[in-house]
Amino acid sequence: MTTRREFLIGTGAGIAALGTARLGNAQDLGQRPEPELGLIDKIVHPQGRPLRLPLVVSTWDHGLAANQSAWEILKDGGRALDAVEQGVRVTEADPEVRSVGYGGLPDREGNVTLDSCIMDETGNAGSVAFLQNIMHPISVARKVMEDTPHVMLVGEGARHFAMDNGFPEEDLLTEKSRRTWKEWLKTSEYKPWAPASDPAHDTISMLAIDKQNNLSGSCTTSGLAFKMHGRVGDSPIIGASLFVDNEVGAACATGVGEEVMKTVGSFLIVELMRQGMSPQKACREGIRRIVARNPDWRDVQVGYLAVDRSGRVGAFCIQPGFQFSVMNEQGNLLLDAEHWEG
Ligand code: SD4
Numbered sequence: 001m002t003t004r005r006e007f008l009i010g011t012g013a014g015i016a017a018l019g020t021a022r023l024g025n026a027q028d029l030g031q032r033p034e035p036e037l038g039l040i041d042k043i044v045h046p047q048g049r050p051l052r053l054p055l056v057v058s059t060w061d062h063g064l065a066a067n068q069s070a071w072e073i074l075k076d077g078g079r080a081l082d083a084v085e086q087g088v089r090v091t092e093a094d095p096e097v098r099s100v101g102y103g104g105l106p107d108r109e110g111n112v113t114l115d116s117c118i119m120d121e122t123g124n125a126g127s128v129a130f131l132q133n134i135m136h137p138i139s140v141a142r143k144v145m146e147d148t149p150h151v152m153l154v155g156e157g158a159r160h161f162a163m164d165n166g167f168p169e170e171d172l173l174t175e176k177s178r179r180t181w182k183e184w185l186k187t188s189e190y191k192p193w194a195p196a197s198d199p200a201h202d203t204i205s206m207l208a209i210d211k212q213n214n215l216s217g218s219c220t221t222s223g224l225a226f227k228m229h230g231r232v233g234d235s236p237i238i239g240a241s242l243f244v245d246n247e248v249g250a251a252c253a254t255g256v257g258e259e260v261m262k263t264v265g266s267f268l269i270v271e272l273m274r275q276g277m278s279p280q281k282a283c284r285e286g287i288r289r290i291v292a293r294n295p296d297w298r299d300v301q302v303g304y305l306a307v308d309r310s311g312r313v314g315a316f317c318i319q320p321g322f323q324f325s326v327m328n329e330q331g332n333l334l335l336d337a338e339h340w341e342g
Contacts, residue, residue, distance in 0.1 A: 048278045048312035053213065055311050055328045056083060058206035059254040059303065062097050063325030064332055066090045070208055071327050080208040080216035081120045081142075088138050088218045091204045095174045099202040102135050103174040104222025106181050107229045108188065112172040115221050115235035116141045119244040121214035125151050128158040129236040133169045138220045140167060141236070151238065184226050203235055205242060205252030207307050215309060217242045217250045223257070233257025239267035248274045249309050251283070254322065255302035263289045269306050279306035279314030284338070287316045291340055303337055316340075 054074035056067045070087030074080070092101030099105065106112045116137035117127035126145025128137050129152065140162045144153050153161050163169060173181075203221035210216075219242045221235040234240035234257030241257070243266035244250040251269035253260045260266075265286045272282035283304040291297040303322030305315045315324045315337035322337045 048280050050311035052328050053311050054210050056208040057326045059204055059324055060202045061323055061334050062091050067325050067327035067332050074210055077211045080210040080214050083208045084206045084216045084218035085138055085142055087206050088204050088220045089136055092136050100204050100221055102172050103177055105177050105225035108226045109229045110181055112222055115223055117236045117242055118142050118218045119242055120216045121246040125238045127152045127236040129154040129232045131158045134162045134167050135170050138218050203254045207250045215244050215246050215250045217244045217252055234260035239264050243267045243270045245270050249307050251306035253304055256300050259290045259302050273308050279308050279312050283314040283316035287340055
């Protein structure tokens, strides 16, 4: 049973919980959740307050379903690495999410090409880029990490590696996405900088801390819709879309990958946390670096999400509209990130 409550929180800290907050899981059954002790108040606290562990956070509203799947692993004492893989597989398999995996919008030539990476508590990492016809790039990225001496495989090599390891080849272009592409072809307007409030651009990135206090992260996407064939964004690039350091925390990204890559955003945010910044301030500084070097920042969306190893959460974006999902034993919430005020 899920208890649905609406939260409207005015906050000097800037993260306003505006959407529907879904509180309640098996342990809350029959009890009214206590908002003043719950997730929201701790997240909106100016310095951030540690949330109860284990904990999983992810980008956008499709993160709610992904968090739930990750939580099934975390609540039983499972490993954060398994949680972040299983969590984003839900999104990869969902044809209604048009920016990740199966049903993702294609490049301008009609090919669905996928980017993904994963990183564990020991600093091991795996990634795949420009992968076609494989529904679960996150699991291929994990195989690259665990079964090869390498970090990254791309294109045909990645696809052959996946098939050799038993991943089925599938057509990932759904009828709905094919129709959207055909519609786009009528104008063929090349606009890779569109803000991420456009539903075509919603990568899932996920971070988790397990009961052993270990961190892991994952990221998976079909990338910018109608991109040039062969274009690869930040999502498979360790340090850009994702970085995990078990001594400090973890960070991940969504939005226009070129901006994230040029500022090595997730690595930057983890290093800022290492120097003592809260996750919230570190995410804000990551966004400030992009805004500062980019006169056209109003046309660009990037959103960052971070946790430190104590369980403090931060999120910040350029344009209003970036949402993130946070789950622990107290509930599974969708929150609006604070945005840059030009
Ligand atoms: C990319 N970062 O390919 C991805 C797209 C994205 O929300 O995150 N959209 O650049």
